[in-house]
Amino acid sequence: MEDAMPAFVLHSExxxxxxxxxxxxxxxxxxxxxxxxxxxxxxxxAFTTLFERYKQPLFGFFRRRVADPAHAEELAQETFLAVLxxxxxxxxxxxxxxxLYAIAFKILRAHRxxxxxxxxxxxxxxxxxxxxxxxxxxxxxxxxQAVWALDAIDREVxxxxxxxxxxYAEIASLLGLPxxxxxxxxxxxxxxxxxxxxxxxxxxKEAL
Amino acid sequence: MITxxxxxxxxxxxxxxxxxxxxxxxxxxxxxxEHCAECAELVGQFRAVSGSLASWTVDDAPAxxxxxxxxxxxxxxxxxxxxTFRIFNWKLWALGGAVAxxxxxxxxxxxxxxxxxxxxxxEQRAIQPYAASQPVAQPPTMELDQLASxxxxxxxxxxGVAKDTNGLFHSVQEQSIPESAVAMKAGRxxxxxxxxxxxxTSLDASTAPTAPMIARTIDLNIMVRDFPAARGALDAIVARxxxxxxxxxxxxxxxxxxxxxxxxxxxxxxxxSAVAEIKSLGRVIGESQTGEEVxxxxxxxxxxxxxxxxxxxxxxxxxxQRTGKIEDVLQVEExxxxxxxxxxRMESDQKTLEHRVDFASVDLYLNEEYKEQFGxxxxxxxxxxxxxxxxxxxxxxxxxxGMVLFIEEAGPVVMIWLAILxxxxxxxxxxxxxxxxxx
Numbered sequence: 001m002e003d004a005m006p007a008f009v010l011h012s013e014x015x016x017x018x019x020x021x022x023x024x025x026x027x028x029x030x031x032x033x034x035x036x037x038x039x040x041x042x043x044x045x046a047f048t049t050l051f052e053r054y055k056q057p058l059f060g061f062f063r064r065r066v067a068d069p070a071h072a073e074e075l076a077q078e079t080f081l082a083v084l085x086x087x088x089x090x091x092x093x094x095x096x097x098x099x100l101y102a103i104a105f106k107i108l109r110a111h112r113x114x115x116x117x118x119x120x121x122x123x124x125x126x127x128x129x130x131x132x133x134x135x136x137x138x139x140x141x142x143x144x145q146a147v148w149a150l151d152a153i154d155r156e157v158x159x160x161x162x163x164x165x166x167x168y169a170e171i172a173s174l175l176g177l178p179x180x181x182x183x184x185x186x187x188x189x190x191x192x193x194x195x196x197x198x199x200x201x202x203x204x205k206e207a208l
Numbered sequence: 209m210i211t212x213x214x215x216x217x218x219x220x221x222x223x224x225x226x227x228x229x230x231x232x233x234x235x236x237x238x239x240x241x242e243h244c245a246e247c248a249e250l251v252g253q254f255r256a257v258s259g260s261l262a263s264w265t266v267d268d269a270p271a272x273x274x275x276x277x278x279x280x281x282x283x284x285x286x287x288x289x290x291x292t293f294r295i296f297n298w299k300l301w302a303l304g305g306a307v308a309x310x311x312x313x314x315x316x317x318x319x320x321x322x323x324x325x326x327x328x329x330x331e332q333r334a335i336q337p338y339a340a341s342q343p344v345a346q347p348p349t350m351e352l353d354q355l356a357s358x359x360x361x362x363x364x365x366x367x368g369v370a371k372d373t374n375g376l377f378h379s380v381q382e383q384s385i386p387e388s389a390v391a392m393k394a395g396r397x398x399x400x401x402x403x404x405x406x407x408x409t410s411l412d413a414s415t416a417p418t419a420p421m422i423a424r425t426i427d428l429n430i431m432v433r434d435f436p437a438a439r440g441a442l443d444a445i446v447a448r449x450x451x452x453x454x455x456x457x458x459x460x461x462x463x464x465x466x467x468x469x470x471x472x473x474x475x476x477x478x479x480x481s482a483v484a485e486i487k488s489l490g491r492v493i494g495e496s497q498t499g500e501e502v503x504x505x506x507x508x509x510x511x512x513x514x515x516x517x518x519x520x521x522x523x524x525x526x527x528x529q530r531t532g533k534i535e536d537v538l539q540v541e542e543x544x545x546x547x548x549x550x551x552x553r554m555e556s557d558q559k560t561l562e563h564r565v566d567f568a569s570v571d572l573y574l575n576e577e578y579k580e581q582f583g584x585x586x587x588x589x590x591x592x593x594x595x596x597x598x599x600x601x602x603x604x605x606x607x608x609x610g611m612v613l614f615i616e617e618a619g620p621v622v623m624i625w626l627a628i629l630x631x632x633x634x635x636x637x638x639x640x641x642x643x644x645x646x647x
Binding site: 044047048051055056059060063064069073076077080081084112113115116117119120121139140143144152161162163167168183184186187190191193194197 | 218219222223226228253254256257258260261263264265266267268269270272273274276277278280281282636639640643644645
């Protein structure tokens with residue numbers, strides 16, 4: 001739940017993105033990169049810590065992008081397995097977070113390709129099994145619809161910024177886009193979402 | 209909403225909120241934001257969007273997820289690594305290399321052991337007959353037999369033997385210096401040319417091992433500098449060695465190297481010296497020699513021939529001694545004629561085979577080492593330029609025509625296939641795109 005905080009709640013916090021509310025506070029404890037290198041050298045405990053830090057963000061990553069929660073769980077699991085297997089190939093040149101999301105993104109893309117292929121030829125359109133749980137069902141459905149209405153790349157940029165809280169540069173390298181394009185697409189997506197969510201925004205304002 | 213004269217772009221505002229502006233720019237934009245109602249409204253919109261997105265929470269990661277990942281993580285690292293097969297697995301490469309090296313070392317060793325073994329056996333065999341036998345009493349076929357089994361080669365390698373049996377040894381050596389001569393002589397020895405009974409031949413062929421009959425073929429590719437001289441010399445060599453040309457073709461065109469293709473037949477005993485002389489004509493650029501062992505074939509033919517002759521004899525006896533009806537007599541005569549025909553065919557086969565053994569075949573290519581020569585071309589330069597131009601235009605026209613014809617001919621069929629295959633493919637592609645956007 002705690003992963004869902006937006007990029008800026010307080011204006012002051014936006015200045016230093018390293019200690020974002022979602023990203024683990026790494027002042028006293030080991031940084032992600034240190035942990036990952038320790039794990040690559042054989043310390044299994046390091047992986048447990050990393051997993052604890054990232055299981056919810058990563059699950060959220062897939063949960064918001066994939067309609068079926070079972071699929072989301074599967075893909076998140078696959079991502080962590082890839083991390084386990086690729087530990088020896090990890091180099092500290094990249095932030096662990098970027099590396100992790102790059103893997104996740106690849107797995108997501110592969111999943112989408114496969115699912116689309118299956119849906120094309122086997123004619124089984126992906127039924128979205130709505131989760132029976134949670135009171136936030138309405139919000140979820142509404143958000144999902146609004147976000148899906150965006151252009152595919154705009155949507156990806158927006159989600160990576162708002163929920164994964166990657167910097168513009170990280171998004172640019174992940175999606176293979178120029179930095180300026182990321183900025184303009186993000187702007188476009190936010191403006192579009194603003195009009196799409198007009199009623200909801202009003203509600204939020206009231207609540208505030 | 210935002211006027212053209214506005215100093216701060218909306219994207220800049222958004223970047224400020226995201227903490228993505230450089231410090232000086234950020235200060236300028238914040239300062240502007242202090243007293244600009246429009247920008248403040250925009251900031252409000254951005255916050256509202258983020259705020260409403262924040263309400264999109266997801267449920268907690270299920271426990272099964274954590275369990276299965278942790279189960280994988282706690283598995284021993286090695287078991288995990290074997291999961292992924294990597295091409296650059298150095299252990300695998302090292303193992304493969306070691307096996308390959310071992311094989312490479314092993315094979316030649318085994319080969320040389322085997323050779324050494326056979327050689328000692330041959331030497332023993334060679335020593336026995338020569339040491340035990342009287343020089344003159346040895347029947348000539350026996351000598352050749354020994355020669356054929358490699359005794360001669362072994363004997364030369366064993367100097368002691370050469371000294372002990374010098375008389376016989378020298379005579380053998382004389383007969384057998386060209387290898388092909390051995391084959392030929394041996395072949396003749398067990399084959400009575402002058403009409404003696406064939407029974408002996410077949411007995412020889414079936415019981416006593418005879419010297420191998422080898423039909424030799426040599427391919428030679430020779431580059432010569434002076435083509436006419438080489439051709440003359442070649443004819444002289446062939447004549448000197450009592451050979452003949454079975455087939456000869458020469459190409460001689462302007463401005464290209466001349467080539468002579470010649471299929472020669474050289475008597476086997478003279479083959480080695482003839483080939484050596486031919487090689488001296490120029491530079492050898494290709495050579496291959498093959499020897500086909502036809503002993504078995506020959507022996508087989510001889511045995512069959514003998515059988516047929518016996519059959520013929522018996523049939524003649526029947527005709528001479530028995531009396532019978534006319535049709536029976538006719539039948540026997542018919543049978544005799546058939547057997548006779550068979551015998552003649554086999555005899556001719558035998559002759560061909562013997563001829564192939566007696567005369568080695570040499571396929572020779574004589575290539576001229578061509579030097580480009582200055583000189584007036586046969587046609588003038590302007591004519592050639594003109595011709596080339598005309599040819600070029602003609603080629604272009606014919607190519608265009610060919611294309612038009614092809615389109616006319618194949619076009620309708622291609623269109624039909626495009627319709628048959630393309631429309632479903634397009635529909636599927638669209639569906640895929642749609643699904644892609646949905647998933």
